[in-house]
Amino acid sequence: MLPIELNKRQELILQIVKDNGPITGENIADRLNLTRATLRPDLAILTMAGYLDARPRVGYFYTGKTGSQLLTEKIKKLQVKDYQSIPVVVDENVSVYDAICTMFLEDVGTLFVVNKEALLVGVLSRKDLLRASLGKQELTTIPVNIIMTRMPNITVCKKEDLMIDVAVRLIEKQIDAVPVTKETDKGLEVVGRLTKTNMTKVLVDLGHDEMF
Ligand code: ADP
Numbered sequence: 001m002l003p004i005e006l007n008k009r010q011e012l013i014l015q016i017v018k019d020n021g022p023i024t025g026e027n028i029a030d031r032l033n034l035t036r037a038t039l040r041p042d043l044a045i046l047t048m049a050g051y052l053d054a055r056p057r058v059g060y061f062y063t064g065k066t067g068s069q070l071l072t073e074k075i076k077k078l079q080v081k082d083y084q085s086i087p088v089v090v091d092e093n094v095s096v097y098d099a100i101c102t103m104f105l106e107d108v109g110t111l112f113v114v115n116k117e118a119l120l121v122g123v124l125s126r127k128d129l130l131r132a133s134l135g136k137q138e139l140t141t142i143p144v145n146i147i148m149t150r151m152p153n154i155t156v157c158k159k160e161d162l163m164i165d166v167a168v169r170l171i172e173k174q175i176d177a178v179p180v181t182k183e184t185d186k187g188l189e190v191v192g193r194l195t196k197t198n199m200t201k202v203l204v205d206l207g208h209d210e211m212f
Contacts, residue, residue, distance in 0.1 A: 006046075006051075007042075009032070009042055010042050010045065010046055012032065013028055013032070013039070013042055013043065013046060013052075014046065014051055014052070014062070016028050016031055016032075017052055017060050017061060017062050018062045021059065021060055021061035021062050022055065022058045022059040022060060022061040023059045023060055023061075024059040024060070025039060025040070025043055025059070025060065027059070028043075028060065043060065047060075049070060050063060050065055050070045050073070051063060051065065051070070071206075075163075075164060075202075075206075076162060076164055077162070078162065078163040078164070078202060079159065079160060079161065079162060079163065080157055080158065080159050080160070080161045080162075080163060080166060080180055080192070080194055081159035081160065081192075082163075083163060083194065083198040083199075083201060083202065084159060084180050084192035084193060084194050084198065085192065085193045085194070085195065085197075085198060086192070086193065087112055087179060087180070087190045087191070087192055087193040088102065088103075088106040088108045088111055088112070088193070089111065089112045089113070089114045089118075089190055090102055090111050090112075090113055090114070090124070090144060091113070091114060091115075091116075092113050092114065092115055092121050092122065092143065092144060092145040092148075093143050093144075093145065094143065094144055095139060095140050095141060095142060095143060095144070096129060096132045096133070096137075096139045096140075096142045096143075096144055096147060097139040097140040098140075099111055099124055099129060099144045100129050100133070100139070103124075103126065103129065108193070109125065109126050109176055109177065109195070110123060110124065110125055110126075110176055110177035110193070110195065111123070111124040111144075112124075112179045112190050112193070113144055113145065113148050114190060117186055117187070118189060118190075119184075119186055119187035119188060119189060120151060120154065120156070120179055120181060120187065120188040120189070120190050121145070121148075121150060121151055122144070122145060122148030122149060122150045122151065122154070123148060123149045123154050123177075123179070124144055124147070124148050124149075125149075125175070125176065128147055128148065128149070129147075131147070132147045151187075151188075154179070155169055155173050155175060155178050156178055156179050156180070156181045156188060157169070157178050157179075157180055157181070157194055158180065158181065158182070158183075159180050159182075159191065159192060163198075163199070163202055166178060166194055166199075167199055170196060170199070176195060176196050177193055177194065177195040177196070178193075178194050179192070179193060179194075180192030180193065180194055
């Protein structure tokens with residue numbers, strides 16, 4: 001839990017600990033004319049959120065971290081595995097026409113292209129497919145491997161990667177999605193999809209204070 005806004009009592013506790021810490025829970029309770037039991041949930045919240053730290057037999061002390069510092073720390077811990085979506089892959093030999101159908105049917109903006117061994121070989125974006133559709137080519141006969149962005153020029157991520165690092169990659173490379181991959185002896189297996197929509201989910205969770 002990371003309450004962006006603390007309630008009055010929590011603010012008060014924080015001030016008492018700031019001024020008097022290290023201080024025991026009982027001592028704080030006395031100063032507020034409350035029982036230790038009444039105070040317990042607030043102390044738990046303040047400790048879990050990182051505003052306070054508790055040492056056995058010493059008491060509570062103020063960590064000195066501001067709300068925004070704590071928020072930044074939490075954001076920097078968010079990992080791809082908590083936000084990734086299911087990947088949609090197509091074989092490198094399917095036609096551009098079939099890829100367009102897959103994109104509509106699966107309702108995604110990026111397709112990952114794999115070879116016979118199910119290893120990542122390319123990426124197809126909406127604009128790649130639109131571009132291919134502009135010419136007078138026969139879309140049912142051109143395989144996607146002709147028009148895709150191919151390895152080794154593909155930006156990928158791993159499920160242990162930090163969301164913040166992937167967000168930087170999406171912005172720097174000006175792309176909408178990256179495949180979440182797993183390294184094998186033969187190459188990269190596609191295990192997930194991380195898109196700008198997943199990034200937006202982080203923002204929504206943050207706004208709703210649901211991520212902690
Ligand atoms: P769109 O082209 O629909 O705007 P993107 O911005 O994601 O979508 O793609 C821009 C270009 O970058 C396309 O040519 C696409 O093949 C390529 N691309 C998309 N994702 C990746 C990626 N993860 N790694 C490398 N290239 C990518």
